[in-house]
Amino acid sequence: MSIRLYNTLTRRKEEFLPLDPRNVRMYVCGPTVYDYAHIGNARPVIVFDVLFRLLRHAFGAPYVTYVRNITDVDDKINARAAEMAAAQGVSVEAARADLTAKTAAQFEADVAALGCLSPTLSPRATQHIADMVAMIEALIAAGHAYAAEGHVLYDVASKPDYGKLAKRSPDEMMAGARVEVAPYKRGPMDFVLWKPSDDTQPGWDSPWGRGRPGWHIECSAMGGRLLGESFDIHGGGVDLTFPHHENEIAQSEGAHGGHAPARYWLHNGFLQVEGEKMSKSLGNFLTINELLKDWPGEALRFNMLKTHYRQPLDWTVKDLRVAVKTLDSWYKLIGDVEARPENAGAYFLSYKLSDTLADDLNIPAAMPQFHYMAAVLSEKTPAEAELAEFKTAANFLGLLTHTASDWFAAKKQAVSLDEGDIRQAIEARNAARKAKDFAEADRIRDELLAKGIVLKDSPKETTWEVKR
RNA sequence: GGCCACGUGGCGGAGUGGUUACGCAACGGUCUGCAAAACCGUGUACUCCGGUUCAAUUCCGGACGUGGCCUCCA
Numbered sequence: 112m113s114i115r116l117y118n119t120l121t122r123r124k125e126e127f128l129p130l131d132p133r134n135v136r137m138y139v140c141g142p143t144v145y146d147y148a149h150i151g152n153a154r155p156v157i158v159f160d161v162l163f164r165l166l167r168h169a170f171g172a173p174y175v176t177y178v179r180n181i182t183d184v185d186d187k188i189n190a191r192a193a194e195m196a197a198a199q200g201v202s203v204e205a206a207r208a209d210l211t212a213k214t215a216a217q218f219e220a221d222v223a224a225l226g227c228l229s230p231t232l233s234p235r236a237t238q239h240i241a242d243m244v245a246m247i248e249a250l251i252a253a254g255h256a257y258a259a260e261g262h263v264l265y266d267v268a269s270k271p272d273y274g275k276l277a278k279r280s281p282d283e284m285m286a287g288a289r290v291e292v293a294p295y296k297r298g299p300m301d302f303v304l305w306k307p308s309d310d311t312q313p314g315w316d317s318p319w320g321r322g323r324p325g326w327h328i329e330c331s332a333m334g335g336r337l338l339g340e341s342f343d344i345h346g347g348g349v350d351l352t353f354p355h356h357e358n359e360i361a362q363s364e365g366a367h368g369g370h371a372p373a374r375y376w377l378h379n380g381f382l383q384v385e386g387e388k389m390s391k392s393l394g395n396f397l398t399i400n401e402l403l404k405d406w407p408g409e410a411l412r413f414n415m416l417k418t419h420y421r422q423p424l425d426w427t428v429k430d431l432r433v434a435v436k437t438l439d440s441w442y443k444l445i446g447d448v449e450a451r452p453e454n455a456g457a458y459f460l461s462y463k464l465s466d467t468l469a470d471d472l473n474i475p476a477a478m479p480q481f482h483y484m485a486a487v488l489s490e491k492t493p494a495e496a497e498l499a500e501f502k503t504a505a506n507f508l509g510l511l512t513h514t515a516s517d518w519f520a521a522k523k524q525a526v527s528l529d530e531g532d533i534r535q536a537i538e539a540r541n542a543a544r545k546a547k548d549f550a551e552a553d554r555i556r557d558e559l560l561a562k563g564i565v566l567k568d569s570p571k572e573t574t575w576e577v578k579r
Numbered sequence: 580g581g582c583c584a585c586g587u588g589g590c591g592g593a594g595u596g597g598u599u600a601c602g603c604a605a606c607g608g609u610c611u612g613c614a615a616a617a618c619c620g621u622g623u624a625c626u627c628c629g630g631u632u633c634a635a636u637u638c639c640g641g642a643c644g645u646g647g648c649c650u651c652c653a
Contacts, residue, residue, distance in 0.1 A: 122583095140653075148653095155653050186651075277648075279582050303651085326651040348653030349584080355651075380584080381647060388646080417592070417602090423585065423646060430591060433603050443616090476593050479601040489617080549612055556614075567615050576615085 112169050114469045116344070117421060119352060119376040120276055124471055127375060129343045135166050135175045136342035138334045138373065140351055141233070143182040144214035145191045147398040148221055150411075150426055151348075151382045151389055157412055157509075158379045158420040158472070159346045160227040164507060165468050178337050179230040180330060181218070183211040183237050184323055189312055203311055221399040224408035225415075226509035234333045236324070240315045242332040243324045246366045247304045247317075255365035258319050259295040261307035267300040270361050276376060277353035302358055304328050327358035334372055335363060345373035352378055379420045385427050397426070407521065410434040412509055416474045441505065442515040444485055448498040450506050464504050474508065481505065522577045528562055537566065537573050 114127040129135045139159045142148055156179075166175045192207035199206065215235075223229070247263050250256035255269045267273050267281055274280050281300045292299040303325035308314030314321040334342065340363070347356065356376060363372035384395040402411055413434040418424040467477040484501055505511035513521075523530070540555040556566050565578045 142653085143651090152653055277582080279649080349647060350652060352583085353648055379653070381653075383646075386645095419593075421584085422592090425591085427591085429603085433591075437602075440616095473593075475591095476600085479593080482601060544612075547612075553613065560615095565615055568611075568613095569616090578615095 112465060112469055114169060115471055116375050116377060117471050119378050130341060132170055133174050135170045136338040137177045137344040138338055138342060139179045140330060140347035141179040141181050142218050143185045143187060144211045144218060145188040147400050148218050150397045150399060150402060153225060153399050154382050154415060155346060155348050155379045156222045156227055157225055157415045161508060162472055163228060168465055177230040178232045180333050181215050181233055181235050182329060183235050184313055224403050226409060226412045226512060232337055234337060236329040239333050239336060242336045243328045244317050246328060246332045249366040253365055256304055261320050262295055262303055263305040263319055264296055264301040265304055265361060266297060268298050273361055276357045276360055327355055328362060331359045331362040340367040340370045342373055344375045344377060346377040349378040349380055380423045382424045382426055386425055406431055409438060409510055413438060419475050420472055441485060441511055442518045444488060445498045445502045445515060447514040447516050448495055448502055450503040451499045452503055464507060533564060533575055541573060
């Protein structure tokens with residue numbers, strides 16, 4: 112099986128050839144834990160989860176390592192912790208520990224609800240301060256960094272190919288720069304590796320005094336420590352291309368004798384909400400947690416997968432309804448059949464679906480395959496094995512992971528009406544129908560419909576569903 | 580201002596140098612007391628202007644539009 116991935120470094124689709132097929136390694140930038148993760152944060156998590164699954168399928172689960180970090184040292188965290196400390200009368204230190212632990216746990220619960228597998232490793236930045244300090248020392252020794260006024264800065268001028276990922280030269284960037292340059296910087300593009308901390312800020316002892324790391328160094332240090340100097344894939348959102356990933360490359364290559372940290376750099380596109388940029392001021396800031404109160408995690412996931420990962424994605428309620436509707440129909444089809452992951456060699460999964468995904472993770476192109484198969488299975492009385500194959504294939508994308516019984520039961524729970532009341536209404540309506548009082552029968556049905564209940568008459572009985 | 584993406588039918592969304600993607604919605608039909616569901620059938624597209632070509636939605640150039648980055652935001 113040949114996997115092709117679009118590499119930001121070369122701006123081309125390339126065949127994916129791991130350095131070592133018995134040790135395939137991927138690093139994805141994870142969240143900074145200071146607040147609930149929003150739906151935009153969920154995109155890379157879901158996208159790279161599918162890639163993780165594909166790699167496990169292609170190379171064998173034991174031979175794929177996926178690292179997604181948790182950034183728990185950051186000035187946004189410090190600011191939030193200071194607010195909390197003032198409000199709750201606890202120490203900043205305690206507030207910070209509480210904030211990062213709770214937010215990280217919340218993030219992990221949220222993305223689990225979105226059907227994401229746990230990464231192989233989820234390192235915390237604060238667990239790797241020593242690795243960062245060592246890396247900074249290596250950068251200084253190699254002539255790529257310098258200390259100044261308690262800071263350590265990366266000397267961009269020492270790296271002639273700086274800008275190769277973002278495809279822009281320092282000169283070009285300077286042309287539009289409106290930022291005031293700190294006086295201790297040698298070059299205006301130089302970025303911070305280490306900065307001094309005051310008493311209210313978290314700090315660690317270092318050769319340059321008590322301080323804390325800059326933003327970019329943690330990913331370089333953790334990637335290098337956990338995956339080695341060179342690994343296969345590095346992923347994240349497009350907005351991280353510059354400066355974050357560009358700086359990671361500069362740091363890792365500078366500290367590792369020029370060895371590139373990753374060979375394939377993958378970036379997912381941005382997400383908008385109802386056609387607008389998501390922002391708190393517009394009031395369209397959607398957290399995963401809030402969305403999960405209104406929608407099944409699987410529907411959120413389906414909606415995220417509707418668009419190719421590199422394309423911009425417009426997140427709308429309208430599309431979410433379609434997602435639910437599609438999943439409803441598929442659950443109706445498969446019922447409570449069990450998946451058969453051991454039958455991964457089945458035609459659909461092993462050839463059609465995985466080949467489609469292998470083309471730069473073209474998940475939207477795989478959807479017609481599901482629709483087609485669902486249509487074929489609907490036309491006849493499908494064998495259980497066929498339904499199991501359908502479910503197994505959907506499971507590959509992290510979809511249809513429940514039984515139909517559980518799926519529809521969960522939907523019914525979301526209704527404000529008591530189930531007994533609904534049954535009573537149905538009986539009253541059926542009595543009216545028997546008496547040919549269709550006006551009354553329609554009145555009852557409309558009344559339930561107004562409350563989101565759809566009735567379905569069959570020759571035998573009347574059942575109900577939740578309308579979304 | 581500089582750099583980088585993207586622009587497909589009512590909506591969402593793949594793809595391709597010449598043949599129906601697909602889904603939702605809409606419309607018609609079967610079924611139904613009426614519906615819902617299901618099934619069958621139908622229609623509509625490639626932002627604009629140039630260029631290359633026998634042929635471009637697909638390649639090249641430009642315009643316009645949208646988004647991202649250039650200030651630690653996925």
